[in-house]
Amino acid sequence: MSEFLPKEVRDGLNQARVRAARRDKRRLRVQVGPEAYTIQSFGAEAFTLRADGAPHLRGLVDIYKGSEHLYQALIVTAALDGPEMRYEFKRMTRTRENVPLDYDPGPNVPAGLIARQ
Numbered sequence: 777m778s779e780f781l782p783k784e785v786r787d788g789l790n791q792a793r794v795r796a797a798r799r800d801k802r803r804l805r806v807q808v809g810p811e812a813y814t815i816q817s818f819g820a821e822a823f824t825l826r827a828d829g830a831p832h833l834r835g836l837v838d839i840y841k842g843s844e845h846l847y848q849a850l851i852v853t854a855a856l857d858g859p860e861m862r863y864e865f866k867r868m869t870r871t872r873e874n875v876p877l878d879y880d881p882g883p884n885v886p887a888g889l890i891a892r893q
Contacts, residue, residue, distance in 0.1 A: 794826075804846075806863075807838040815839070822864040823849075830861035845871045 781789075804815040806823070808831070816824045823839075832854050839847040849865040856862075 803841070805840050806833070806849075807840055808833060812840075816860055820868075822862055824857065824860040824862050827856060827859050827861045832861075833863055839868075847871060 804818050804823075805812045806815055806825070811831070813825050813830065816826060818824075818839075833851050834854065835851060837849055837851055838845060839849060847868050847870055849868045851863050852866045853864045854861060
């Protein structure tokens with residue numbers, strides 16, 4: 777449908793989308809060491825960054841939404857896709873707030889302890 781719009785209108789819509797993305801502080805971002813980059817689009821197999829100033833990432837990265845750590849992803853490929861850089865990942869793991877147990881607690885584990893009086 778956008779191919780029916782004049783080029784000036786399409787450019788204006790794209791600039792408005794970029795401005796709105798800059799204002800939203802809860803946007804997804806990828807963190808690599810001290811550097812952070814705003815994610816333009818995010819899917820189950822890949823995410824994209826703006827091509828201008830986008831690094832050629834590879835390896836383990838952290839994905840945040842605001843200050844909340846959401847995922848760790850292992851990037852395997854990066855390719856230029858028009859005005860965006862597309863990063864595909866091999867795996868994406870949801871972060872946890874608690875440490876996973878190394879053992880099966882079993883069915884008869886007490887829910888708590890009763891103090892002696």
